[in-house]
Amino acid sequence: MNREYHRWYSPALEQDMELLVFGHSGARVLVFPTSKGRFYEWEDRGMMNLLGHHIHEGWLQLYCVDSVDAESWYAHWKHPGARAWRQVQYENYLVNEVLSLSWLKNQNPFLITVGASFGAYHAVNLALRRPDLVSRTIGLSGIYDISRWADGHGGGHIYANNPSAYIPNENDHQRLELLRKLDIILAVGRDDGLRDNNEYLSTALWQKGIGNALRIWDGWSHDWPYWEKMLLTYIGGHD
Known part of the structure; x- marks a missing residue:
């Protein structure tokens, strides 16, 4: 299996960032770790x-x-606007x-974003904000309402990164047409406290x-053994 480690100074984040690449061809898959997780999390978990x-x-x-959650939504000492x-x-x-690196390495136009728990927020939010780039998004046990990290604040970049806020108000014809072409898969456990938010967004x-596929799994289903089964079920499409 082709495995590559990359590290560079990110102009956008003004710090070094790391990532791993697995595979040599096929659909490009952007993988997000769970909250405050690292770029090697999925490898360590056997995914x-x-x-x-x-x-x-x-x-x-x-x-x-890699994530920057500890510098963004989980940076509780910052003003919510700064987190956003x-x-x-x-x-x-x-x-x-x-994504520029991925395109240099692989010109397959089909891009999937995927993540579990808080990683699902990143995967789905990016897809909903940039449906011009993403073809399929898979959210496993995700949360799509960022309000609890905003301390009562809204508007601006907070609003623009809160899918539960901006999707109900989306009226841009061009964006709606792109969003309607996006494969959206939201999988969550029946007993998961995040189920209500998944149902709301759906x-x-x-x-x-x-259109979107809301899939309710038996039990809590908010852990790696369940995410493994969910991923194998949905990575190739809807069940």
């Missing part, structure tokens, strides 16, 4: 072995990125640096004519 066949066959090429601004810088890093999307 590359889980997807080994897909990677060896050249169906998928994964780009596992760090999120904007993170997106700039992803789009202008990581409904908000449908109300805008944006």
